[in-house]
Amino acid sequence: MKSTVETLSPTRVRLAIEVPFVELEPSLKKAYREIGQQIQVPGFRKGKVPPAIIDQRVGRGTVLNEAVQEAIPQNILSAVREHDLKTLGRPEVEITEFNDGDSLNFTAEVDVRPEITLPDLAGIEVTVDELQVDESEIDEQVKNLRERFATLKTVERAAAEGDYVQIDLRATVDGEEVPGGSATNISHEVGSKQLLPGLDEAVVGLAAGEDTTFTTQLVGGDFAGRDADVMVTVRTVKERELPELNDDFAQLASEFDTIEELRADLRERVTRGKRVEQIYAARDKALEQLVEAADVPAPEGVIRDEVESRKEAMVDQLERIGASLEDYLAAEEKTEEQIDAELTEAATQGVKVQLLLDTLADAEDVQVSDDEFGHEIVHRAQRAGMAPQQYYDQLVRSGAAGAVYGDVRRGKALAAIMERITIKDAAGNVVGLDALREASEAEHGHEH
16 A cells, blocks of 8 residues: 655645555455355355356445445555554545556545644633622522422412412313313412413412313314313312421521521532632633634534534434424524534534643643543443443443543643643632532542
8 A cells, every 4th residue: 555645734634545456355355255145146055155146246346346445444544554643533535546456546635633832831821700609699599498398288268379289170172072181189389380371370369179261272182283171170279388497497408407507508508619610610711712822723524523413412402302403493593504603613612622632631641540531431321320331331332432531631631731720810819729629529429
C-alpha cells in the first residue's frame, strides 16, 4: 500500500491510497468464503461452492465490491498510523479507480485533531455572581417540607381548590355509555388538572353526596374527538392539614430537635447548592475563555455528525412522549432551521471544549487508572439502572468503552484547569472548590 496525505484545513486532511491487487487477495478470499456460506447450490455442500460457480451465481463484481468494502477501512487505518494522524469522526471515502486485477485507488477525507497552543492557565480569571441566600428561600424549603408531612382530614363542606375528593365518574355520548368511561372511588386533588378538562371547575362547590354533569371532549377510544357528558358524584371531601411549625415538627421531619436547627441545616444545604452552581458557572466561563484564547478551530465533519446525533436523540425523546418534531417546533415557535442553528452552535462549542481538554490531557500526560475508569462505569450503570458488568459488556460490544475512557480523561484535565485558574465573585472574594469536592463526595459516596 502507498499513501500520501494532503492538508485541506487545520482540522481536515485527504489521504490518497493505492492498494496493489495482490494485497486485496486476503479480502477477496474472505468475500468468496462469506458469500459461499450464504448461497445454496445443488450438488455442493454449504460453504464448499467453488469461486467460479459463485462468479456465475452472484457475479464477480459483487465479490470484488465486498472485498473492497472490507479492505478500505484496514488500509485507512494503516495510512493513519503511517502518517501519525490523530483522526476524529468518520472518513468520507471515494473510489477513484478500480478494475479487476488492477490496484485499488481511493481517497479518504477525514477530520484530524488540530494543533492547539494552550494559554497559561494561571492567567485565566473568571468572575461569578455573589452568593446570597434569602430568608424567603429557607421559608420555601420549610413550606415544601410541611407539605410532605401534611395529613388529610374529612370535612363537612363543599369542595374547594386544593382539597382532595373521592369521586365517581360516568361518561355518556348522546345518552350512550362510553366503554371504559366509568370509574368509581377515584382520589383527585381539586385544581390539579390531572384528570378530564372541565372536571376541576365542576367539582368546586360540591359537597359529599352531591353530583353534577359537565361536558368534555374525549381524546381516545371509539368516541375520540366527540363531546361527552360526564356525571361526577362526590363521595368525600378532605382538606390538607399542614403540621404546626414548632419543635415537634422539626423532630418529625428531620434529625433535629428544634426548628432553629432545622432551618440552619436547610440554609446550609441551599448555600452548598448555590456554591456548586457558582463553580459550574465558573467552569463554563473558563472553558469559553480558554477556547477563545487558544483559537480552537472547529472540525466540520465531526460537528456535522454531532448535530445529526443530537437531533436524532431529540426526535427519539419527543417520540417517547408521543410528540413529533413538528409539535415541538410549533410549541417553541421556531423553525427547523433555527433548531439546526442552535444545535450546531452547541455542538461546535462542545467539540471545541473536547479538543482543548484532550490537548491539555496530552500535554500533561493525564492517565486514567483502572479504579477511576471502574468508578465511572459503576456511576453510569447506576444511572442506566443496569448491573456494572452488564453495562460494561454492552459498552465493549458497541465499541463505546474508548469514548467513556476519553470522558474520564477529559474530566481529569478539566479538574486540573479548575485548580489553577482564579475564580472570584462580583465582590472580589476568591471562590474555592471545596463545595464541588463536598458535592462530588456526596454524589459518589454510595459507591465507596
